[in-house]
Amino acid sequence: xxxxxxxxxxxxxxxxxxxxxxxxxxxxxxxxxxxxxxxxxxxxxxxxxxxxxxxxxxxxxxxxxxxxxxxxxxxxxxxxxxxxxxxxxxxxxxxxxxxxxxxxxxxxxxxxxxxxxxxxxxxxxxxxxxxxxxxxxxxxxxxxxxxxxxxxxxxxxxxxxxxxxxxxxxxxxxxxxxxxxxxxxxxxxxxxxxxxxxxxxxxxxxxxxxxxxxxxxxxxxxxxxxxxxxxxxxxxxxxxxxxxxxxxxxxxxxxxxxxxxxxxxxxxxxxxxxxxxxxxxxxxxxxxxxxxxxxxxxxxxxxxxxxxxxxxxxxxxxxxxxxxxxxxxxxxxxxxxxxxxxxxxxxxxxxxxxxxxxxxxxxxxxxxxxxxxxxxxxxxxxxxxxxxxxxxxxxxxxxxxxxxxxxxxxxxxxxxxxxxxxxxxxxxxx
Numbered sequence: 001x002x003x004x005x006x007x008x009x010x011x012x013x014x015x016x017x018x019x020x021x022x023x024x025x026x027x028x029x030x031x032x033x034x035x036x037x038x039x040x041x042x043x044x045x046x047x048x049x050x051x052x053x054x055x056x057x058x059x060x061x062x063x064x065x066x067x068x069x070x071x072x073x074x075x076x077x078x079x080x081x082x083x084x085x086x087x088x089x090x091x092x093x094x095x096x097x098x099x100x101x102x103x104x105x106x107x108x109x110x111x112x113x114x115x116x117x118x119x120x121x122x123x124x125x126x127x128x129x130x131x132x133x134x135x136x137x138x139x140x141x142x143x144x145x146x147x148x149x150x151x152x153x154x155x156x157x158x159x160x161x162x163x164x165x166x167x168x169x170x171x172x173x174x175x176x177x178x179x180x181x182x183x184x185x186x187x188x189x190x191x192x193x194x195x196x197x198x199x200x201x202x203x204x205x206x207x208x209x210x211x212x213x214x215x216x217x218x219x220x221x222x223x224x225x226x227x228x229x230x231x232x233x234x235x236x237x238x239x240x241x242x243x244x245x246x247x248x249x250x251x252x253x254x255x256x257x258x259x260x261x262x263x264x265x266x267x268x269x270x271x272x273x274x275x276x277x278x279x280x281x282x283x284x285x286x287x288x289x290x291x292x293x294x295x296x297x298x299x300x301x302x303x304x305x306x307x308x309x310x311x312x313x314x315x316x317x318x319x320x321x322x323x324x325x326x327x328x329x330x331x332x333x334x335x336x337x338x339x340x341x342x343x344x345x346x347x348x349x350x351x352x353x354x355x356x357x358x359x360x361x362x363x364x365x366x367x368x369x370x371x372x373x374x375x376x377x378x379x380x381x382x383x384x385x386x387x388x389x390x391x392x393x394x395x396x397x398x399x400x401x402x403x404x405x406x407x408x409x410x411x412x413x414x415x416x417x418x419x420x421x422x423x424x425x426x427x428x429x430x
Contacts, residue, residue, distance in 0.1 A: 002210075003217045003259045004427060005247045006327075008224030009317040011233075011271040013295075013304060014264040015329030015413060017041025017057040020220045022411070022418050023427060024058025028215040029065040031207060032056045033250030034240040035222025036073035036105060036135065038128040044417045048089065054079045055086070056220050059093050065210075066093060067203050070101035071240065071250020072222075073135045074147055076192040078105075098196060099203040099252075100148030107188065108167045108180045109134040115176040125236055126273025136239040147200050150193040153186075160185050204252025211257040219247040219259070225317040233360060236275025243320045262410070262427055263323030265314060265401070267331045270295055270304040276363035279307035279343045293333040308370070310343045311404050316356035318405055325427060327411035328398060332380040332420075340375045340397065343368035344404060373397055380414035387412075387424060 004023070008014040021043040024030055037053040044050075045060045054075065059066035068074055079098075086093060109131030116134070117124045127133060138144035143163065149156060164182045171178040210217055221242055226232045228242040241250070248255050268289055271277045281289070286306045289295065295304035334340055346353045346366035357363055376393040384390060390398075390412075398409055412422040 002214045003219065003253070003257055005219040005221065005244050005259055005261045007221040007242065007244055007261060007263055007321050007323065009226075009263040009265045009314050009321065009323070009326070010224045010269055010310075011226045011275075011277075012039070012224035013270050013272065014224055014266045015327070016221060016264045017043045017052060018329065018413060018416070018418070018421075019262070019264050019327045019411060020057040020218060021045065021060065022421055024061050024064055024218060026216055027058055027061070027064055027218045029067060029207070029210050030056035030058035030218045030220055031067045031069050031203075031247075031251050032072050032222060033069045033219050033247050034071040034242060035238065036130060036132045037075040037078040038130040038132045038238065039222035041220075041222075042416075050086075053082060055082050055093070055096070058218060058220070059086075059096065060091060065095040065097070065206075067096075067207065067251075068098045068102055069203050069207070069251040070099040071246060072099070072102050073105050073132050073139075073240070074098060074102045075105040075130065076196060078130075080192075080195050096199055097201050097203050097206060098147050098199045100146065100151070100200050101204075101252075102147045103135055103139045104145045104147060104149070104192075105131045105135045106145060106163070107185065108163075108171075108178055109138070111176075111178055111180070112167065112171060112174075115171055115174040118176075119174045124274065126275075133239040145189075147196070150189065150197055151200060153189050153193045156189060157182075157186065160189070207251050207253050208257075211253060217253075219251065225320050226313060228320070231320055233275045233363065234358070236273065236360070244322050260427070261321055261323040262325050262327055263318055263321045263407075264327045264329060265309075266329050267309060267334055267397075268293075269307045269310050269313075271307075272302055272304050276360055277305055277307060278313075278346060278363065278366050278368045279310045279341075280305050281307045285337060288337065289333060292336075293330055308341045308343055308368070309401070310368070311401065312343055312345050312353075312368070313356060315405060318407065324407060325410040325425070326401075326405065326407050327413065328401065328409040329413040331394065331398075331412060332414045334375065334397075335379050336377060337375040340373050341370040342373065342400065342404075344371050345369040371400070373400060384414050384420070385422065387422060390414075390422075
C-alpha cells in the first residue's frame with residue numbers, strides 16, 4: 001500500500017504538521033487535498049521552526065515532491081510569500097506542483113469573508129477571514145478562478161469584469177463596499193501568472209503515475225475531521241470536506257489505489273473560534289493546557305479554547321476516517337496534572353447518547369461522562385525515546401485511549417521536535 005492519509009480526529013491543531021514531517025522522510029510525494037491558508041501546520045526541522053499554510057509539510061525532505069491538489073483553495077499571495085520565506089532560509093523547493101484545477105482565493109474573497117462575518121453579528125462562525133468560504137462558494141457557483149486560468153491571463157478580461165460587478169453588488173447587499181477594480185485585479189493575475197505558472201500542471205496525472213509505480217504518497221489533511229463541511233459541527237465548520245474519502249476526490253487519485261490512514265489525536269482537546277465544546281475548561285487546568293501547550297493559532301494568533309480529551313467525539317471522527325492507527329500528540333502537556341479526565345460519553349436530558357449528535361443545540365447542552373485517571377508528575381523531556389521510558393501512569397492513559405478507540409497509538413509525540421517521537425510499529429510503507 002504506497003499511499004498514506006494523515007487526518008486529524010478533532011477540531012484541528014492536533015499536530016498533523018509534525019506527524020506529516022516525521023513520516024515524510026520515507027515519502028516520495030506529499031499532497032494537500034483540501035483547505036487553504038486558513039490551516040497552519042508547525043514543523044520543527046533541525047533547529048528551525050517552520051509554519052506552513054499552503055505548502056505541504058513534508059517538502060523540507062529533499063526527495064519529496066510537494067503537491068497542492070485540486071481540492072485545495074490556493075491563495076497566490078500567501079503561497080508566493082511562503083515559498084520566498086523558505087528560499088530565504090535556504091530551502092529552494094524544486095519539486096513542487098499546483099493543480100491546474102485548484103481554485104484561487106481572490107482579493108475580494110477576503111473582504112467578503114469579513115463582511116459576511118460582520119453581517120452575521122452574534123451568529124458569526126469565527127472564520128480566519130482568509131477568504132476560504134467565499135472561494136469555495138464561487139467554486140460551487142461555477143464563477144471561480146482556477147490556477148489553470150493563470151496560464152492564459154490575456155483571455156480573462158470579460159470574466160474579471162463580471163466578477164467585480166457581481167462582487168460589488170453582493171458587498172453592497174451586506175452593507176459594505178468592495179475595495180477592488182477590474183484593472184487592479186488584472187494586474188494581480190498577471191503577477192501571479194509570472195510567479196506561479198511554472199508550478200501549475202495536471203497533478204492528478206502525477207499522483208496516479210507515482211501510485212502506479214508504487215511510489216510512497218502521503219495525503220496531508222489541512223484540518224480536523226470535526227470541522228468537515230458535511231460531517232462536522234455545522235455551521236461551525238470549514239468550507240471543504242476533510243474526511244478521508246476526499247483524498248481521492250480532492251486529488252484525482254484512482255480509487256483502485258489502496259489507502260491506509262493514520263488519525264492524529266491530541267492528548268487533550270482544543271478548538272478555535274465558535275461552536276460547541278462539551279469538555280471545555282475555564283479553570284486552572286484549562287489555563288495549564290493553554291500555557292504549557294502554547295495553544296495559540298498558527299494562522300490567526302487567536303488563543304485556543306482548551307478542554308479534556310473527548311473520546312466520544314474521537315470515536316465518531318475515527319468512524320469517518322477509516323484510520324487503523326493513531327498518532328497521539330502533545331502528551332507532555334499533561335505532565336503535572338494530578339487527576340486527568342477523559343470524556344467517554346455524553347448525557348442529554350438525563351440519558352446517554354448512543355451516537356454523536358449533529359444538532360448544535362444538543363451539543364451545547366450535553367453533559368460529558370468522564371473517566372478519571374491518575375496523572376503523572378514527571379516531565380516527558382528529551383530523554384523519553386521508548387515506550388518503556390514513559391511513566392506507568394502515562395502508559396495507562398495511552399492504553400485506556402487505545403482500548404476505548406480500538407486502535408493502537410503507533411506514534412506518540414512527547415515534544416515539538418522530530419526526535420521527541422516514540423515509534424510503536426509500522427505505518428503503511430514505513
